[in-house]
Amino acid sequence: MKRKQEQSPYMELVEIDKFFGVTKALQKVHLDIYEGEVIGLVGSNGAGKSTLMKIITGILPPTGGQIKVRSQELSRYTTKEAKEIGISCAYQDLSLCSNLSVYENFAMLNIDHGLLSKRYWRKKAKKEAKDLLEQYFPNNNIDVMMAVEKLTLAEKQIVETCKTLMMENLKILILDEPTSALSTDKARQLQKAVKELSNKGIAVIYISHKLDEIKEVSDRIVLMRNGQNMGECIPDEIQTQELIQMLGGENKSNKSDKESIQKKSNEIILDIKNLTTKSLYNIDMEVKKGEIVGLSGLVGSGQTQLLNAIFEARKRMEKSSKNGIKLNSTVAYVSGDRAKAGVFPLWDIHNNILISNLDQVKKGLLLNKKIAQDLTKHWYDKLKFRAEGIHSPIMSLSGGNQQKALIARGIVSGADFIILNDPTAGVDIGTKQEIYGLLEEAKKEGKSFLLYSTEDAEIEICDRAYIMHKGEITEELNALEITVANIVKASFKEVVHKKQTNHNKKHNWLSAVTGSRAMLPVATMLIMILVNAYMNPNILSYSGLRMLMGSAVPLVFAALGQMFIVVSGDIDMGNGYSIGLINVLVAVVLTSNPIFGIMALLIFIAAYSLMGALVHVRNIPAIVVTLGAQFIWLGFALIFAPTPGGYSPEWLNAIYKFKFPVIPMPIIILIIAAAVSWYILYRAKYGMILRGIGNNPIAVERSGWSYLRAKMTNYAISAVMVIFAGMSFTAVCLGADANAAVSYCMLSIATIILGGCEMAGGLVTPAGVAAGAIAMSFITTLLTSLRVDSNFQTAVTGFILIFVLAIKLISHKKEGAK
Amino acid sequence: MIKKALNQYEFIWPLLGSVLLWGLIGIVSGKFGMNLLFSSSKLATFALLLALAQMIVVTGGDGAIDLSQTYILTLCAYVSSHLMNTNILLGLAAAVLVGALCGLANGVINIYLKVPAMITTLATGYIIFTVVLLAAPKMKTLPNSEFVSFINSNFHGFSMLTVICIIVALLLAVLLYKTKYGKQLHATGQNRTAAKYTGINVNFIIVAAFTLGGALCGLAGVLCGAFIGGAFQDMGSTYFLPSIAAAFVGGTAASGGKSNVAGVCLGSLMMSFMTTFLNAARLSPGFQKLILGAFLVLILVASVSNSSKKK
Structure with missing residues (x-):
């Protein structure tokens, strides 16, 4: 929509500055x-x-300037204010919960936070999601029930884009590279959607490297x-060629120093022939000795x-590997992602430089402090670090100085x-400039750089x-041809992959069954029941099943409790003893003093959720917190019942x-337990x-929910499950013993792994867990x-653990290969 | 200034704790003196060796932890008791070797099967325990008397156990802070990706850390078996909590990359004083466990928040 002549802007950014230390990321931007x-916002x-x-x-926050x-003018401007004035952004790194289904990701954003949900809210949410997708991307074929x-x-990108459109008072929509993974027709649909939004009075900032697309969609192009x-x-008034030129700017001709290229050595350091991987296509390249080769x-x-891929080839030096990389020298790697792949944060400059070459400062078996310090001192002086000395902590340095240390590490x-x-x-x-100087110097010494x-x-x-584009090298530029303009031109060159990647997914009932996470535990359970029945047909009778299933109940609850902690990515190493504590509370305290007993159980639930809060707020690994807590549980249990005793309440x-009738009670309890857990996680x-x-x-916090509260809830539900586990344990063994339930820790972890849960969190299967627990307990019966x-029984559990995880590893690999 | 010194010399905390508990024991029992120090450091031996082993594994980073330690200790105690009656050195070597092999298995499963360290060691721990249960009835459990008298001998007032601990600690300090392996282990623990790009063989470093840890547990098993007069099935469990606590209170970063041999040694001493104190105060086993557990959680809260501030 073209703006009217006299219209005043909805939002103005005036002379915005943003400095990171001395780096000027933005200067007086308007x-x-x-x-x-x-x-349309473009820029290299x-x-x-x-x-x-x-x-x-x-x-x-901007370093300087005004936001109106x-x-x-707004004096305070944070994400909250941005939300209030209706700004929504589709992030490049996709802010979706990939374990949730499409409609859940939508619903998370606009559903009310009340505890009770309206009836049929899921139906409504699904319909809304479907309508939304259909409105902007007709015929998208996205199943809103599918996990993201x-x-x-491409589908994820569509979902992400639509999610940003959910905002109630949407005024400004930011789309950052929204079509990078979309096919042409889907990109067209997006452009149409953008036009529609614009007609509704919503401003759209459209960032893209695809210049034709920018020209197509935007009313005004802003260059940076x-x-x-x-x-x-x-x-309408500009050609794509002109745009490219404007982005590249005038051709600077500071090539004078390059004229004096010394006689080139012909020794080839790196030789790549026809390298093709999942993301690379037909790469041919070489690096000669004493050369700085660019990649852009x-x-x-x-x-x-x-x-x-090149760095990996160092393991097979001077041999041509099967993917076509031949590396003829030793190689070092310097990353610009300092925090993730560069610095060792606990160390000083000295150690951060030294680590790449410890052999050089060895005297015999030990490292020699003197030689080491001389070496780093040399580099410290040469690179003119802005720091107190070689023993300044690396984290106290600015990014640039940290990077110097990393480059020194590479050269050393x-x-x-x-x-x-x-x-x-x-x-x-x-x-x-200093870094460039350093490279020039090292180059003269015969080092090569990529x-x-x-x-x-x-x-x-x-x-x-x-120059690369979409995994292919589109252009090789020689010294004098390297200009920003040429680079930009080559970067936008269209490529057609000879190898087409297939996204066809086969949907048939067989793969649905075998792909289900509950498949393995349910199959194991059935096999175990059959084998047991073969050994002893009596167990299939009413009383036989009642007895066997009865002993499985505590494990089912223990495993479900573990599951609620695992779903948030943690683990409970202390549930063996906390079940023991409940066992004591039920058999000793609850029978003698019911009110105190109930209070104690409530305090127990509070203690568990406090543990969750501690894990989150203090950022302590859950494993250590729960390990420490288990001794607290044991301590209380021993105080209430120093020796085994008590009785199970009537x-x-x-x-x-x-x-x-017909179905033994334990089976009913099992089904209810699994169903309730499933309801909490998948229906509520x-x-x-x-x-x-x-x-x-x-992503959860961005949608306006509290992470802390959710984690505490997870732990509290887990505590409730532990209470049921303790109760059923009491009913099975008819007495109390603080130490009797220890094995449930290991068993519950083994069960949830067998049951198809991911230890990393997010993916759990209550039904699988229940089936897994039954299978585990039948294995014991079988043995x-x-x-x-x-004595073998614990070892069997141990082997099952490792075995199941190893199977998962193999099947994951297969999936990756597809 | 004081804060900086505290950060640099983290062993001050366990040192202060030890002195405090030493005084408290004196008040409770009415007995003061060096004897208490000697006996406490002697009793600290086993938790100390386990704590050092734990420290090495945890320093490897990425949530590495060895939960199978106490079982390795038990198994190795059996192995040494059984073989030492044939030959002392054979028993010692075999036990340490068995410990190292257990550690190696942990490392290999963790790295190559990509099973999280915690689950790996939990599982192997139970497998090792099963081996103990199966093998125990067939093994001689009484230690070699010559070795026992060597262990119980004194060296200028210090128990031979303490002397062994000091030697092990010194060797470890050299390995961790003066050799290539030590530096690379600390680097790996801080940032595995960066370590990989620096050219460090991360897999080897981690597997070696587990193996070394296992060997130390084996040594602890040998000494423990001889000291308490024979191996029994549940002998390791007593040392589990003190060793974990000592490892973390001594300045091992739970997230990896930072170790402190002196701190861990003093931490074990403190835990040993703690046990003595709880016994001397005539608390019931329940209260003892409760206090120990609460103490451990508090230590963790304090030490972890310390390290996160530094970032």
Whole structure:
């Protein structure tokens, strides 16, 4: 929608500055956003587009400048304010909980937070989700019941985009590379949707590297370069070629120093022939001795994968590996992602540099402090660190200085070939120059570099450069041809993969059954029941089943309790003793003083959720907290019952022994337990939050739910399950013993793994867990009837654990290979 | 300044704790003196060796932890008691070797089957325990008397056990802080991805850490079996909590990458004083466990928040 002449902007960004230390990410950037306008935002890598968007969404506070909404200046501007004025952003890194289904991801955002849910809310949510998807992407074929992780990347992108459209008072929609994974027709649909939104008066900021698309969709194109405005234009009045030129800027001719290239050595350090992997296609490249070779192209075109593949080849040096990489020298790797793949945060500069070459400072078997310090001192002086000395902690340095240490590490390693993965990300210009100088110098000493940079201008220092797009090398540029303009041109070159990736998924009932997480535990259970029945047909009778299933009940509850902790990504190592404590509370305390007993049980639930809060707030590994807590449980249990004793209360026995017609009572209890757990997690509204935090807590919090509260709820539900486990345990063994339930810790963990739960959190199957628990307890029965030494039984559980996990590993690998 | 010193010399905390408990025991029992120190450090031996082993494994990072330690200790106590009656050195070597093999199994399963360390060691722990249960009836459980008298001999007032501990601790300190392996282990624990890109063979480092930890548990088993006069099935469980507590109170970062041999030694001493104190105060076993558990959780809350502040 074209804006009217006299219209005033809905939101104005005035002279926005954003500095990271000395790095100037944005300088005096200006952006007016009018209602119903589509702004195409373009700029090469590192131009500051993402930073600007983070300021608009309130994630980053600007260093300077004003933010005005309806001509009113806002003094405070955070994500909350951004939400209030109706700004919504589709993140590139997808803020979806991949374990939840499509409609749940939508519902999380707009459902009321009340405890009780309206009837048929799921039906309503599904319909809403379907309508929403259908409205903007007709014929999308996305099943809203499907878990997000099973969708293709393109489908995920559609879902993510639609999720941002859910906002009630949507005013400004930011789409960051929304079509990077979409096919042409889906991209068309998105463009149509954008037009529709714009007609409704919603402003859209459309960021894309696809220039034709930008021209198609936007009313106004805003150009950015080096963190500054580079002007605006009207799409109809400009050619794509001109746009590319404007992005690349004037051709700087600072190539004078490159004229003096020394006589090139012909020694080939790296030789890649026809490398093709999942994300790379027909890569041919070589690096000669004493050469700095650049690697560029749009972010995510496969550069990092290529660098990793080369680094992996170091294990087979001077041999041509089957994927076509031949590496003839030692190699070092310097990453620009300092926090994730670079620094050792607990160390000082000295150790951070030294670690790559400890052999050099060895005297005999031991490291020599003197030699080591001389070595790092040399580099410290040479690189002019801004720090107190070689023993300054690395984390006290600025990003640029940290990066210097990492580059020094790479050179110190003594490798002749150094891979640089975006080494100047977030590094100020002065330090950058120093780093370039360092590379030049090392080059003269005969070292070779492969430099991947997300900043196109940086490639200009290279002797040669490869430009990639969509996993292919689109262009090889020689010294004088390396200009930002050429790089940009080559980055946008269309490629057609000879190899087409298939996304066809087969849907038939067989794969649905075998793919189900409950398949393994249910099959194991059935086999175990059959084998047991073969050994002893009597167990299939009413009383036989009642006895056998009865002994399985405590394990079912214990495992379900474990499951509620595992769903949030934690583990309870102390449930063996907490079940023991409940056992004591029920058999000793509850029988003698019911009121005190009930109070104690309530305090127990509170203690469990407090444990969850501790794990979250203090960020302590759950395993250690629960390990420590188990001694608290044991301590209390021993105080109440120093020696085994007590008795199972009458009412409990009555429930347990109740003769239900046809189906024995324990089976009914089992089914109810599994069904209730399933209802809480998969039917109740809050269940999707409980599962969501195990997968993507940030997405849950972004949707306005409290992570802490959800985690405490998970622990509290687990405590309730532990109470039931303790009660049924009491009913089975008719007395109390603080130490008797210890084995349930191990058994419950084995059960949930057999039951198809993911230890990483988010994915659990109550039915599978219940079946798994029955299977486990039948295995014990089987071993007993086979007259296997009872001592073997724990070992069998141990083997099952490792075995099941190993099977999972293999099947995951297969899935990956598909 | 004081804060900085505290951060640098984390063993001050367990040292202060030890001194405090020493005084408290004196008040409760009415007996003061060096004897208490000697006996407590002697009793600390087994938890100390386990704690050092735990420290090495945990330093490998990525949630690595060895829950099978106490079972390895028990198994190795049996092995040594059985073989030492043939030959002392054979028994010692075999027990340490068995311990190392158990550790190796843990490491291999953890790294190559990609089973989380905690679950791996939980499972292997039970398997090892089963081996103990099966093998125990067929083994001689009484230790070699010569070795027992060597263990119980004194060296200038210090028990031979304490001397052995000091030697082991010194060797470990050299390994961890003065050798290539030690540096690489600490680097791996801080940031496995960065370690990989630095060219460190992460898999080897972790498997070796588990193996070394297992060997130390084996040594603890040998000494423990001889000291308490024979192996029995449940002998390891007493040391589980003190060893974990000592490892973390001594300055081992739960997230990996940071170890402190001196701190862990003093931490074990403190836990040993703690046990003596709880006994001397004539508390019931229930209260003892309760206090120990609460103590451990509090230590964790304090120490973990310390390290997160530093980031």
